[in-house]
Amino acid sequence: MNKLNQKMIKIEKYLQRQKGEFKLFALFLRDGSLWDVFASETLSAINQFMPVGKKIAEIHDNNFFCLDIKQAFFFSPSRKKSLQ
Structure with missing residues (x-):
């Protein structure tokens, strides 16, 4: 995992x-x-596009919201454990 991804995970949390x-x-x-x-x-x-079974998914050359996206990283949502 590169430094940018590590920083983004910290920011997300x-x-x-x-x-x-x-x-x-x-x-x-x-x-x-x-x-x-x-x-x-x-x-x-x-x-x-959300990751299944991993923390980060990466895609290339796609279109989202009428914007041409060269590269994208999707970070799996950090789920809080339920205390039920």
Whole structure:
């Protein structure tokens, strides 16, 4: 796992402590742009890309929200354990 991903996981955990759990936390890289950070309580349109069985999923050359995305990292939501 590279340093950027490690930093983003720390940021996600910090923000979750402040704002609550996210359904989506992702980095998108567009051509000719810096990284965009997406964080949300709901975005079912891209749930198909969420990691299953691993912490980070990476995709290349895709289109989200009418934006051409060169590269994206999807971070699996940190689920709080239920104390039931």
